[in-house]
Amino acid sequence: MYGKGLRALSISTVAVMAIALGLVFFYAPLEAEQGFLQKIFYVHVPLAIIALCGFVAGGIMAIQHLRTRDSRWDMRSYVAIHMSLIFAVATLITGSIWAKGSWGHWWVWSEPTLASFLIVFLLYGTYQPLRFSIEDPERQARYASVFAVTAGAFVPMNFIAVRLSTAYLHPRVLGSTSNLPPRMAVTFLVSLLGMALLYTTLCKYELTAKHTRAQLRALRRRAETRSGAEDASGAYARRPRSAAPSVAAPTIAAHTAGRPGV
Amino acid sequence: MGALLAELPALPLHEAGKYVAGAYIVVFALVLVYVAIMAVRLSRIERELGELLAQEHSAASMGHEASDPESTPA
Numbered sequence: 174m175y176g177k178g179l180r181a182l183s184i185s186t187v188a189v190m191a192i193a194l195g196l197v198f199f200y201a202p203l204e205a206e207q208g209f210l211q212k213i214f215y216v217h218v219p220l221a222i223i224a225l226c227g228f229v230a231g232g233i234m235a236i237q238h239l240r241t242r243d244s245r246w247d248m249r250s251y252v253a254i255h256m257s258l259i260f261a262v263a264t265l266i267t268g269s270i271w272a273k274g275s276w277g278h279w280w281v282w283s284e285p286t287l288a289s290f291l292i293v294f295l296l297y298g299t300y301q302p303l304r305f306s307i308e309d310p311e312r313q314a315r316y317a318s319v320f321a322v323t324a325g326a327f328v329p330m331n332f333i334a335v336r337l338s339t340a341y342l343h344p345r346v347l348g349s350t351s352n353l354p355p356r357m358a359v360t361f362l363v364s365l366l367g368m369a370l371l372y373t374t375l376c377k378y379e380l381t382a383k384h385t386r387a388q389l390r391a392l393r394r395r396a397e398t399r400s401g402a403e404d405a406s407g408a409y410a411r412r413p414r415s416a417a418p419s420v421a422a423p424t425i426a427a428h429t430a431g432r433p434g435v
Numbered sequence: 436m437g438a439l440l441a442e443l444p445a446l447p448l449h450e451a452g453k454y455v456a457g458a459y460i461v462v463f464a465l466v467l468v469y470v471a472i473m474a475v476r477l478s479r480i481e482r483e484l485g486e487l488l489a490q491e492h493s494a495a496s497m498g499h500e501a502s503d504p505e506s507t508p509a
Contacts, residue, residue, distance in 0.1 A: 207451075208450075208451060209450070209451040209452060209455060210450075210451035210454055210455060212455045213454065213455055213458045216458055216459060216462055217458065220462070259465060259469065262465070263461060263462050263465050266458075266461045267458040267461060267462065270454050270457050270458045270461070271454065271458065273454065274451055274454035274455075371466070375466075375469060378473055379473075382473065382476050382477070382480070385480055386476075386480060389480060389483055389484060389487070392487055393483070393487060396487060396490055396491065396494075399494070400490070400494065
């Protein structure tokens with residue numbers, strides 16, 4: 174189900190990423206002030222934008238879960254946030270490297286963009302422990318969705334607050350692409366597209382893996398039921414405690430629904 | 436290769452180059468680690484699927500023998 178189009182998506186991701194790298198190093202001109210160091214911009218900024226958009230997307234998917242009670246939306250929200258966290262780690266590391274090269278410090282606490290991004294990252298860092306602390310899958314999904322919606326609303330608010338702040342030490346990017354020379358703007362937009370494709374591809378891989386695993390579990394349960402391997406307490410059916418959402422395997426459920434004796 | 440490198444814009448690898456290389460390597464390494472984790476998961480799924488298939492196969496052959504005793508050699 175989730176694996177559909179994965180091959181084409183993977184190929185286009187690799188192609189766009191390769192083009193973006195080519196543009197970064199052989200097409201975009203060197204920036205006047207920072208020179209070669211500014212090349213970090215083409216990886217750091219797209220990573221940050223995609224990570225923040227992913228957090229918001231996770232919130233939107235969580236709204237869908239709360240509206241429909243469909244566990245697939247919870248799974249999508251979980252995967253979007255999980256992937257955004259990985260992108261956020263990469264953003265923080267590349268940002269630190271850029272700060273060290275540019276300002277001479279790995280981290281500048283007085284800079285609002287850095288501090289606010291760290292706050293968002295730490296906020297979402299509690300998402301997984303929150304999920305893991307709740308054993309009941311139904312409650313886990315509901316509470317996680319409420320968290321994702323609240324935190325997802327916090328992300329744009331935080332972004333606006335930082336832009337309204339008076340300190341402008343950190344370079345402004347979003348909304349000022351027109352200020353970039355055309356060759357830099359093209360390179361940036363291709364890098365952004367490449368990063369968006371990478372995010373989508375990795376999310377799709379994760380969803381496909383989780384869905385396949387759920388189907389495999391359902392198959393195993395069926396096989397165990399048939400062979401009478403179930404013990405008296407029905408222990409085989411118990412799901413191990415996990416932060417990851419539990420998803421139904423609709424294909425197998427639908428397949429077995431009409432069969433007598435299954 | 437030498438000619439290509441000579442044609443490239445001057446890359447100040449001795450100054451900012453290490454930071455730029457560091458940033459890109461970090462992203463590449465993260466993606467690589469993720470792909471490695473996915474590979475481990477995939478191999479686990481493949482192994483479990485193999486076990487299930489073997490289980491199904493043995494159950495099917497046992498069922499076949501039980502339903503058709505004449506077909507088995509004496």
